[in-house]
Amino acid sequence: MPDFPIDWVRDSFPALHTGDNFVFFDNGAGAQVPRTVLDAVQHHLLTRNVQRGGRYGRSQEVDATIQRARESVAIFLNAREPSEIAFGMNATSFIRIVSLALADTLRDRKGIVVCEMDHEANVATWLALQRHGVQIRWWRMRRDGSLDLADLQPLLSSKTRLVACTMASNALGSIVDVKAVACLAHAAGAEVFLDAVHYAPHGSIDVQELDCDYLVCSGYKIFAPHMGFLWGKRPALEALPTFREDFIPDQIPTKIEVGTFVYENVAGMDAAITYLEDLGNRVSPNGNADSRRARLLSAMDAIRNYEALLSTELLRALSKLKGITLYGIQEPRFASRRVPTVCFNLEGVAPSAVASSLASKGIGVRDGNMYSPRLLERLGIPPESGVVRASLVHYNTLDEIDRFVQELRKIAHE
Ligand SMILES: Cc1ncc(COP(=O)(O)O)c(C=O)c1O
Numbered sequence: 001m002p003d004f005p006i007d008w009v010r011d012s013f014p015a016l017h018t019g020d021n022f023v024f025f026d027n028g029a030g031a032q033v034p035r036t037v038l039d040a041v042q043h044h045l046l047t048r049n050v051q052r053g054g055r056y057g058r059s060q061e062v063d064a065t066i067q068r069a070r071e072s073v074a075i076f077l078n079a080r081e082p083s084e085i086a087f088g089m090n091a092t093s094f095i096r097i098v099s100l101a102l103a104d105t106l107r108d109r110k111g112i113v114v115c116e117m118d119h120e121a122n123v124a125t126w127l128a129l130q131r132h133g134v135q136i137r138w139w140r141m142r143r144d145g146s147l148d149l150a151d152l153q154p155l156l157s158s159k160t161r162l163v164a165c166t167m168a169s170n171a172l173g174s175i176v177d178v179k180a181v182a183c184l185a186h187a188a189g190a191e192v193f194l195d196a197v198h199y200a201p202h203g204s205i206d207v208q209e210l211d212c213d214y215l216v217c218s219g220y221k222i223f224a225p226h227m228g229f230l231w232g233k234r235p236a237l238e239a240l241p242t243f244r245e246d247f248i249p250d251q252i253p254t255k256i257e258v259g260t261f262v263y264e265n266v267a268g269m270d271a272a273i274t275y276l277e278d279l280g281n282r283v284s285p286n287g288n289a290d291s292r293r294a295r296l297l298s299a300m301d302a303i304r305n306y307e308a309l310l311s312t313e314l315l316r317a318l319s320k321l322k323g324i325t326l327y328g329i330q331e332p333r334f335a336s337r338r339v340p341t342v343c344f345n346l347e348g349v350a351p352s353a354v355a356s357s358l359a360s361k362g363i364g365v366r367d368g369n370m371y372s373p374r375l376l377e378r379l380g381i382p383p384e385s386g387v388v389r390a391s392l393v394h395y396n397t398l399d400e401i402d403r404f405v406q407e408l409r410k411i412a413h414e
Helices: 006-011 035-047 057-077 091-103 124-132 149-155 178-187 234-239 263-283 292-319 332-337 351-360 373-378 398-411
Strands: 085-088 111-115 135-139 160-166 191-195 214-218 228-232 324-327 341-346 366-368 387-391
Touching: 006 263, 035 057, 035 263, 057 085, 057 228, 057 263, 057 292, 085 091, 091 124, 091 160, 091 191, 091 214, 091 228, 111 124, 111 149, 124 135, 135 149, 135 160, 149 178, 160 178, 178 191, 228 234, 263 292, 292 324, 292 332, 292 341, 292 398, 351 366, 351 387, 351 398
Parallel strands: 111 135, 111 160, 160 191, 191 214
Antiparallel strands: 085 228, 214 228, 324 341, 341 387, 366 387
């Protein structure tokens, strides 16, 4: 297996070469885009910023671009067919669309299980259904920051309609065994809604293998512009009542998309997947001989391995800092159970002060509650002040970690 081509990766991202050596450690809030993504967006806007469905060439090119993007995202997720992919603004609005649609089809299954570990987008939206008679069951997080399947089982019954769950925590970086979640939920006759937003830049997704029912993702976390997409099993999507107007065809995916979305960003999403395939070419011994799916799997495997190195080094270096409290999985032997997203606090220094000091040194991290206030409360952290989060992706380096930790050492007055 060739080494991880970090130089090629970094060369692909213009934002990493603006001359100020800025360290992007806030990727959980949004990642940078490769030049090819920018080119695709620009090409769309410069040559064919027109509506779909016309009889002229440029309009037909827009149709073809969207179709190709659906095929690319379908391959990325291993969906059964491109029409299971709907494009839209972001993950949150898709969760809202699906939740409101489900509210109309609850009948005698009114139970929805939500997780304390999730981003509020995948919690508050389901809680809002209580006014439709939904009964919420909480899958509580353990104090060590894990979700235990033994705690899920007793929450499920013949009354459970859905389990809403994240694939990876955007605060702690821990990966959830969502295949096992789907297995338990289906045994009770319930559906599973997965939030893949934080997990998607870090590892491969196979919706058929996971056997989930819905999955939502944001393009801007996976090296594309701001947009979101929803995948659902065809029968599940077909059964959903939606809010489409009469002029929108009553078929998937249009009935879910409810009108026009940002075509140039969808063109960028397609290019982001091509970028990952290019990475797959470089790291796979078979290169171009592989199928598109195989190239993507090679890319995501290489990313997982490289990021395990980053996680291990980040945790090792941080754990040596005076007065640090690290949250979530820390043992190097469990590196495969997490992505390189690490939350911490420094004794005596407010998270906002840590983030501001780092910002003044050209290092971007995030402070606050990470939109996961319930997770913070469970860990005994006041959500108002919160934590500092460093969230890395595959274009980050060991040198950047070194710079980051050196700055933290100064902030901690070591
Ligand atoms: C895990 C997770 N879920 C959902 C969201 C919301 O995504 P969007 O901004 O696309 O609505 C985020 C955003 O940061 C997230 O990290």
